[in-house]
Amino acid sequence: MRSEWTALPDAVTAEVSERVGGIIDVYPAPSGNHAEIASTVTGPDGKVFVKAASGDLSARSLRYELAATRAVAWYPPEVLWHFQVDDWLVVGVEHLVGPHPDLSPGSPDLDLLGVTLKGLQETPAPDGTWFTPSARVGFSHPAMDGGNLVHSDLNPANLIMTASGLRIVDWAWATRAAPWLELALLAQWLIGSGHAPGQAEEWLAQFAAWAATDRRALDDFASRNASKWSAKARQSSEIWVHDLAAWTGEWAAHRRG
Missing domain, CATH: 3.90.1200.10 (Aminoglycoside phosphotransferase (APH), C-terminal lobe)
Structure with missing residues (x-):
């Protein structure tokens, strides 16, 4: 179940803030529900996509995702950092920009x-x-x-x-x-x-x-x-x-x- 950014403990948001050089804005992802938190975080140097999880199933899924994105070149977004604080696993990855593809017949x-x-x-x-x-x-x-x-x-x-x-x-x-x-x-x-x-x-x-x-x-x-x-x-x-x-x-x- 997706939660709001404000559900994160202060210790977690403080660590994210340190990693991005200070949080300017936070925008929740429009879809998906594997991680409890999924948001684009804007700092002085740009945007980072952040996922966080504390529940057993969501944390396990996020660990799988972390392993895949760290181990496989090119296809996934690059992992920039990750940490665990107050039972929350938090992962920051490259913020990818672009539309979703059109998979209809004949689409380029x-x-x-x-x-x-x-x-x-x-x-x-x-x-x-x-x-x-x-x-x-x-x-x-x-x-x-x-x-x-x-x-x-x-x-x-x-x-x-x-x-x-x-x-x-x-x-x-x-x-x-x-x-x-x-x-x-x-x-x-x-x-x-x-x-x-x-x-x-x-x-x-x-x-x-x-x-x-x-x-x-x-x-x-x-x-x-x-x-x-x-x-x-x-x-x-x-x-x-x-x-x-x-x-x-x-x-x-x-x-x-």
């Missing part, structure tokens, strides 16, 4: 995503503790296991088009897995951006991991992922949950033929 932004994804598809998971595929998606299949670093939540809100290229934020669900899992989880966002399921699969076919994956593994993933989101939608009034239930359902129906 898809080419930028393709370039970024091809690099990420070749990135092994560094040593450390990461989510397993079954812990991440809620079901298991042997084909999902692997040694690659998978972001696992490439929705457009986690992609930022900067002057130097497409960057990926919010690594709280970083997972060690087979590279095709990243692509299978991206299918729902392509469908949500206007692709028919067949169009989404045609775009994903440019990646070697997609072509190499057993069709039965994809069928199983699509079916079980749709069932998961359908069950969630029956218990939730959140629009985004119902959207994911619809998009994953479309893909599963397509694969059933």
Whole structure:
């Protein structure tokens, strides 16, 4: 659950202030809920994006994110500093500026995503503790296991088009897995951006991991992922949950033929 900046203890805000040379402004992030605090902090030398967490689950997710952003070059924002005070884990990273990409059919932004994804598809998971595929998606299949670093939540809100290229934020669900899992989880966002399921699969076919994956593994993933989101939608009034239930359902129906 996202909290206001004022929820931080004075000792934490004092440490942040020292790190940025004095806090001028604080603007909360418009979306997301993995960290309890997520805000852009402006100091005399510019802006820093700050996340903070104290609860067990949110702190664990932030530790995963810290590990990913420190270990992987280029794709995540650069970690500038981090500290722990009064049971709060606080991380300051590079403030990225730019719009989110348009992932609709025919958009030139898809080419930028393709370039970024091809690099990420070749990135092994560094040593450390990461989510397993079954812990991440809620079901298991042997084909999902692997040694690659998978972001696992490439929705457009986690992609930022900067002057130097497409960057990926919010690594709280970083997972060690087979590279095709990243692509299978991206299918729902392509469908949500206007692709028919067949169009989404045609775009994903440019990646070697997609072509190499057993069709039965994809069928199983699509079916079980749709069932998961359908069950969630029956218990939730959140629009985004119902959207994911619809998009994953479309893909599963397509694969059933």
